[in-house]
Amino acid sequence: MATVKNWQLKKDMKYPYDESRPNKQIAYVFDTNKCIACQTCTVACKTTWTSGKGEETMFFNNVETKPYGGYPLKWDLNTLKMMGEQSWDKATGAYKGKTIFDDTKGENVNGWRPAERDYAFPNMGEDECSANVNKGAFFSGIHDTWMFYLARICNHCTYPGCLAACPRKAIYKRPEDGIVLIDESRCRGYKECVKACPYKKTFFNMVTRTSEKCIGCYPLIEQGEQPRCVQTCIGKIRMQGFLSKPGEAKADNPIDQIVHIKKIALPLYPQYGTEPNVYYIPPIHVPTDFLHQMFGPGVDKAVEMYKNLKNDPDLLAAFLLFGNTPKTIHHYKREGDFTVGYNEAGEVLTKVPMTEPVYVRPYDDKDHGTFRHNTP
Numbered sequence: 001m002a003t004v005k006n007w008q009l010k011k012d013m014k015y016p017y018d019e020s021r022p023n024k025q026i027a028y029v030f031d032t033n034k035c036i037a038c039q040t041c042t043v044a045c046k047t048t049w050t051s052g053k054g055e056e057t058m059f060f061n062n063v064e065t066k067p068y069g070g071y072p073l074k075w076d077l078n079t080l081k082m083m084g085e086q087s088w089d090k091a092t093g094a095y096k097g098k099t100i101f102d103d104t105k106g107e108n109v110n111g112w113r114p115a116e117r118d119y120a121f122p123n124m125g126e127d128e129c130s131a132n133v134n135k136g137a138f139f140s141g142i143h144d145t146w147m148f149y150l151a152r153i154c155n156h157c158t159y160p161g162c163l164a165a166c167p168r169k170a171i172y173k174r175p176e177d178g179i180v181l182i183d184e185s186r187c188r189g190y191k192e193c194v195k196a197c198p199y200k201k202t203f204f205n206m207v208t209r210t211s212e213k214c215i216g217c218y219p220l221i222e223q224g225e226q227p228r229c230v231q232t233c234i235g236k237i238r239m240q241g242f243l244s245k246p247g248e249a250k251a252d253n254p255i256d257q258i259v260h261i262k263k264i265a266l267p268l269y270p271q272y273g274t275e276p277n278v279y280y281i282p283p284i285h286v287p288t289d290f291l292h293q294m295f296g297p298g299v300d301k302a303v304e305m306y307k308n309l310k311n312d313p314d315l316l317a318a319f320l321l322f323g324n325t326p327k328t329i330h331h332y333k334r335e336g337d338f339t340v341g342y343n344e345a346g347e348v349l350t351k352v353p354m355t356e357p358v359y360v361r362p363y364d365d366k367d368h369g370t371f372r373h374n375t376p
């Protein structure tokens with residue numbers, strides 16, 4: 001085992017291979033506050049990549065309801081239970097517990113393999129009441145029940161568990177963009193990656209007898225476009241870009257601004273130790289005790305910052321770029337009342353007003369000699 005730096009845990013940790021960060025790291029920001037679980041992303045991904053034989057219950061992208069939902073069943077609960085106590089140093093913010101690369105009993109990664117049935121019923125019963133509602137019951141004010149939607153894809157981790165576990169070295173991380181891929185010609189279907197990925201985002205195909213996973217839509221990435229799940233997102237909750245190495249953040253890169261500089265988007269279960277590269281804006285209506293376990297100790301600050309977004313024009317400008325262009329934004333700038341997104345070559349991709357313009361039509365329509373009945 002090598003010793004590598006994990007910036008999300010603020011400490012060194014064990015990993016079977018030496019630290020080797022890609023030149024560019026694909027990264028995503030998902031705003032959980034805006035997701036409506038329409039599953040457009042899921043369908044877009046499914047029809048593009050997993051519509052073949054043996055892929056029937058395979059969802060590279062899924063959206064589940066928290067706290068009770070999960071695909072495959074209990075994917076996170078089982079891993080959290082397996083890891084034992086997880087705590088963070090209050091003063092330094094460093095993680096004090098074990099990662100999936102500790103106490104591995106002779107293997108490279110600590111893991112567990114879901115049963116086939118665990119993949120069979122995604123979203124089943126997730127948005128249903130867990131009990132009868134008493135006759136006459138009603139809500140008064142803000143009630144204390146809560147839920148939120150969690151959209152999930154492969155995290156194209158900096159220290160992938162799947163890659164570390166593969167005895168065939170069939171999994172690799174591309175140096176040009178950090179996308180993690182399985183070479184199916186090398187894969188012999190040992191399912192070690194399925195066992196090792198703590199997010200359960202590698203899948204076994206019973207027909208081809210090989211493993212498959214999200215490919216980050218690399219044919220689109222290579223053309224400067226964002227992946228399918230990002231382009232099609234109805235709620236405009238997603239942005240894909242490239243995250244700079246820790247300590248090299250650039251203020252004009254919207255992903256760096258959101259993740260490294262303002263730290264308003266946080267990794268999912270960073271304690272697993274894989275340094276995942278999908279970053280989430282935590283839901284602002286959920287008790288933070290629950291969110292600490294899910295997104296680490298930065299949750300309170302992130303929630304506070306999100307509630308005051310309008311007071312931080314640079315951050316707001318980055319947020320307004322979500323869902324406004326199919327292309328990948330590398331740089332952005334506030335220009336007057338607009339925020340402008342640029343590609344790698346510095347060409348303008350999108351220009352968005354900082355304040356949504358409001359147009360009020362006059363009550364009487366002089367041209368047609370009539371009144372508009374949709375105005376007061």
Ligand code: SF4
Pocket residue numbers: 153154155156157159160161162163180196197198199200201202213274
């Ligand atoms: S999320 Fe899982 S499948 Fe994706 S790179 Fe990380 S360990 Fe591998």
Ligand code: SF4
Pocket residue numbers: 034035036037038039040041042063151232233234235236237
């Ligand atoms: S398309 Fe967007 S809003 Fe709809 S479920 Fe997917 S992530 Fe959520």
